[in-house]
Amino acid sequence: MKSLASWFHRRGWRDLIIGIPYLWLIVFFLIPFLIVVAMSLATRTPTAPPFGYGGANPILNFEGYARLFTETLYIRAFITSLMNAAVATVICLIIGYPMALGLTRVSKSWRNILLMLVILPFWTSFLLRVYAWMGMMGRNSWFNGLLTDIWNLLTPQSYALTSIPMMNSNFAVVLVMVYCYLPFMILPLYANLERLDPVLDEAAMDLGSRPFQVFRDVTLPQSIPGIIAGAMLVFIPAAGELVIPALVGNPSSPMIGRIISDEFAQVRDWPMASTVAVALLILMVGPTMLYSRYQQKAEGRAEERP
Amino acid sequence: MSEPVLPENAPFIRIEGVSKRFGQFEAVRDVSLTIGKGEIFALLGGSGCGKTTLLRMLAGFETPTSGRIFIDGQDMADTPPWDRPVHMMFQSYAIFPHMSVEKNIAYGLKHEKMTAARRAARVEEMLALVQLTPFAKRKPHQISGGQRQRVALARALARQPKVLLLDEPLAALDKKLREHTQFELMSIQQNTGVTFVVVTHDQEEAMTLADRIAVMDKGEVKQVGPANQIYEYPNSRFVAGFIGAISTYPARVIRLTGDLTEIDIPAMGGTFAARSLPGLTEGQTVTVALRPEKVSISKTCPDAVNVVEGQVKDLAYFGKDSLYRVILPGGDLISVHTVNARRASESGRPADWDDRVWLSFEPASAILLTD
Numbered sequence: 206m207k208s209l210a211s212w213f214h215r216r217g218w219r220d221l222i223i224g225i226p227y228l229w230l231i232v233f234f235l236i237p238f239l240i241v242v243a244m245s246l247a248t249r250t251p252t253a254p255p256f257g258y259g260g261a262n263p264i265l266n267f268e269g270y271a272r273l274f275t276e277t278l279y280i281r282a283f284i285t286s287l288m289n290a291a292v293a294t295v296i297c298l299i300i301g302y303p304m305a306l307g308l309t310r311v312s313k314s315w316r317n318i319l320l321m322l323v324i325l326p327f328w329t330s331f332l333l334r335v336y337a338w339m340g341m342m343g344r345n346s347w348f349n350g351l352l353t354d355i356w357n358l359l360t361p362q363s364y365a366l367t368s369i370p371m372m373n374s375n376f377a378v379v380l381v382m383v384y385c386y387l388p389f390m391i392l393p394l395y396a397n398l399e400r401l402d403p404v405l406d407e408a409a410m411d412l413g414s415r416p417f418q419v420f421r422d423v424t425l426p427q428s429i430p431g432i433i434a435g436a437m438l439v440f441i442p443a444a445g446e447l448v449i450p451a452l453v454g455n456p457s458s459p460m461i462g463r464i465i466s467d468e469f470a471q472v473r474d475w476p477m478a479s480t481v482a483v484a485l486l487i488l489m490v491g492p493t494m495l496y497s498r499y500q501q502k503a504e505g506r507a508e509e510r511p
Numbered sequence: 512m513s514e515p516v517l518p519e520n521a522p523f524i525r526i527e528g529v530s531k532r533f534g535q536f537e538a539v540r541d542v543s544l545t546i547g548k549g550e551i552f553a554l555l556g557g558s559g560c561g562k563t564t565l566l567r568m569l570a571g572f573e574t575p576t577s578g579r580i581f582i583d584g585q586d587m588a589d590t591p592p593w594d595r596p597v598h599m600m601f602q603s604y605a606i607f608p609h610m611s612v613e614k615n616i617a618y619g620l621k622h623e624k625m626t627a628a629r630r631a632a633r634v635e636e637m638l639a640l641v642q643l644t645p646f647a648k649r650k651p652h653q654i655s656g657g658q659r660q661r662v663a664l665a666r667a668l669a670r671q672p673k674v675l676l677l678d679e680p681l682a683a684l685d686k687k688l689r690e691h692t693q694f695e696l697m698s699i700q701q702n703t704g705v706t707f708v709v710v711t712h713d714q715e716e717a718m719t720l721a722d723r724i725a726v727m728d729k730g731e732v733k734q735v736g737p738a739n740q741i742y743e744y745p746n747s748r749f750v751a752g753f754i755g756a757i758s759t760y761p762a763r764v765i766r767l768t769g770d771l772t773e774i775d776i777p778a779m780g781g782t783f784a785a786r787s788l789p790g791l792t793e794g795q796t797v798t799v800a801l802r803p804e805k806v807s808i809s810k811t812c813p814d815a816v817n818v819v820e821g822q823v824k825d826l827a828y829f830g831k832d833s834l835y836r837v838i839l840p841g842g843d844l845i846s847v848h849t850v851n852a853r854r855a856s857e858s859g860r861p862a863d864w865d866d867r868v869w870l871s872f873e874p875a876s877a878i879l880l881t882d
Contacts, residue, residue, distance in 0.1 A: 404601055411598055411667075412598065412618050412619035412622075412667075413593045413594075413622035414622070423607060427609055
C-alpha cells in the first residue's frame with residue numbers, strides 16, 4: 206500500500222493528467238469507431254436495429270467492402286468528393302496565402318482589424334451562409350445577373366445567356382466550400398508566417414535576391430508546415446462535407462457525406478453506411494499522418510534551438 | 512568639432528549630409544563621413560543614437576530623408592539592397608534555418624554567373640576561411656552560436672562584397688569567444704581587404720577592432736578619429752564621458768600664456784595649469800576633464816606643477832592596479848587609477864582609507880572642453 210502511494214506521488218499525477226485526453230479519445234472516438242467498424246461487417250436485416258450477425262448470414266460480412274470497389278455509385282462519389290475537396294483546398298491556398306502574408310505585413314492595429322474580418326463570418330450560422338450563397342447563385346439574383354452581363358460582354362453573341370446555371374453543380378459546391386473553409390486556411394498559415402523572422406528576408410535581399418526570389422527561397426520553404434496544416438484543415442472536412450453538397454450540389458453525382466447520410470436514413474442500410482464511413486476515414490488517415498510527421502519535425506527543430 | 516581625419520586611402524564610402532526622419536523622430540541628423548578602402552570603421556554609440564539606422568541606409572534597407580551616400584564613387588540613391596556591392600552580417604546572424612551551412616554560404620552565389628564547380632570551390636574556400644568545413648552539411652540548429660556567427664560571416668563574404676557591414680558582431684557571444692572572434696575578424700579583414708563598417712555600443716570592442724571610430728549621439732556624429740585620438744583628445748563632454756572613465760569639473764580660464772592656460776578649478780580650490788586650446792578667451796568657462804590613470808597619488812607633497820590635497824574616501828585593490836576615490840577640497844570626488852608597479856610593503860598600501868594624500872597631474876593631461 207505504501208509503495209502504491211509513493212508510486213502515485215512520483216508518477217500518478219503526471220500520468221493522470223496525460224491520461225485524461227487519452228481517455229476522452231478512447232471513450233468518444235476509438236470505441237464509437239470500433240462500433241462503426243463492427244457495424245460495417247454486419248448484415249442488413251429488416252429488424253430494429255436494421256443489422257445483425259450470424260444466423261442465415263455470414264458472421265462477418267465483407268460484402269460492403271466489395272461493393273465499394275465494384276459499384277460505380279461509390280467509386281464516383283469518392284472521386285467527386287476528393288476532387289471537389291482538392292480543388293477547394295488549392296483555391297483556398299491560392300486565395301489564403303496572400304491574405305495570410307498580407308496580415309503579417311500590416312501594422313499591429315490593422316492586423317487585429319483584418320484578423321477580426323477573417324473570423325467575422327463565423328459569427329453567423331454556417332447554414333445561413335450557405336443559404337445566402339444559394340440566393341446569390343440563383344437564376345434571378347443580382348449576383349448571377351452581374352456575372353451573366355460580364356459573360357455576355359466578353360463572349361460572342363452566339364454564346365449569350367440569360368443567366369448562368371451555377372446552382373446544383375460541383376462549381377457551386379467548390380465555391381461555397383472555398384467561402385466557408387477559407388479561414389481554416391488563413392489562420393494556420395498566418396500563425397506560421399507570423400513567426401518567421403523578417404530579418405531573414407532582409408538577409409536574402411542583402412545577398413542579391415529580388416523580392417520574388419526572397420519569397421521563393423526564404424518565405425515559401427519555411428511556410429510548408431503552415432500550408433500543410435491549412436490544407437488538412439480544409440481538405441479533410443471538405444471531403445466529408447454533407448450540408449454544402451446537399452444544398453447546392455449536383456444531386457446526380459453525390460459526394461461521400463451524402464451517400465453515408467442517405468444509406469443510414471433513406472435506404473436504412475447501416476452496414477453499408479458504416480463501410481463507406483470507415484473507407485473515408487482510412488482515406489483521410491494518410492494525409493493526417495503526413496501532417497503530424499511534418500509537425501513533429503518542426504517541433505523537433507524548435508526544441509533543439511537554444 | 513575638430514577637422515575629420517582623412518583616411519589614408521582614397522574615400523571609398525562617402526556619406527554626405529545624410530538625415531533620416533521617422534515621423535517626428537530624427538534618427539540620423541546631417542551626418543557626413545568618409546570611409547577609406549580596406550578600413551575597419553566603427554560607428555559607436557548608445558542605443559537609439561542612430562548608428563544602426565545609418566548602417567541600414569548603407570545596406571539599402573532605409574532611404575535617407577535627405578543627403579547622399581556614395582559607395583566606390585557611385586550614388587546609391589536608386590540602388591536597391593539586392594544590387595549594392597555591400598553585404599551585411601546581422602546582429603541575429605539571420606541564418607536561413609531551412610538550409611544547411613553549405614547552402615547558406617552558397618546562397619548569395621546563386622546570383623553570380625559562375626559554373627557549378629566554381630561555385631562549389633568558392634563555398635569550400637569560405638568554409639575553410641571560417642573553419643567550418645566539417646560542419647558543411649549541418650543545419651543551423653545543430654551548431655553553436657559562435658559557429659552560426661561564422662556562417663553569417665562566410666555567407667556575407669562569399670560574394671566578395673566591397674563593403675561588409677557588421678551589426679554588433681560580438682554582442683551575442685560570451686566573453687571568451689568575443690576576444691577570439693575579435694582577432695579572427697581582424698585577420699579575415701586583413702586577408703580579404705574588404706572594408707568593414709562595424710556598429711557597436713561597446714567602446715572596448717570599437718577601440719580594439721577599428722582603425723577609426725565615429726562616436727554618435729542623438730543622431731549626430733560627435734567625433735571621428737582613431738581610438739587613441741578619441742580617448743586622449745575628446746572634443747566634447749559627451750565623447751570624453753562615453754569613452755573610458757573620466758572625472759569632470761567646471762573651470763574658468765584665468766590667463767592665457769602661450770602653450771599653457773591658467774585655469775581656476777573651484778572643486779580643487781585653486782588655480783592650475785592646463786594645455787591651451789585654440790580659441791580660448793580669458794574669463795571663459797570651460798570643463799576640465801581628468802582620466803583616472805593620468806593622476807598620481809602620494810602621501811608626500813610631490814614636486815609638480817599641479818598639486819591638490821585630498822582625503823581617500825574609497826579604495827579598490829585589484830592586485831595589478833588600484834582605484835582610489837579621493838575627496839577634493841571642494842567636496843567633489845576624483846577617481847585615481849594607479850598601477851601597482853612595485854610590490855607593496857607588508858605593512859600595507861601606499862594610501863589607506865581616510866588618509867590625507869597629494870594628487871598631481873601634468874598640464875598636458877588636463878583635457879579642456881568647451882562643449
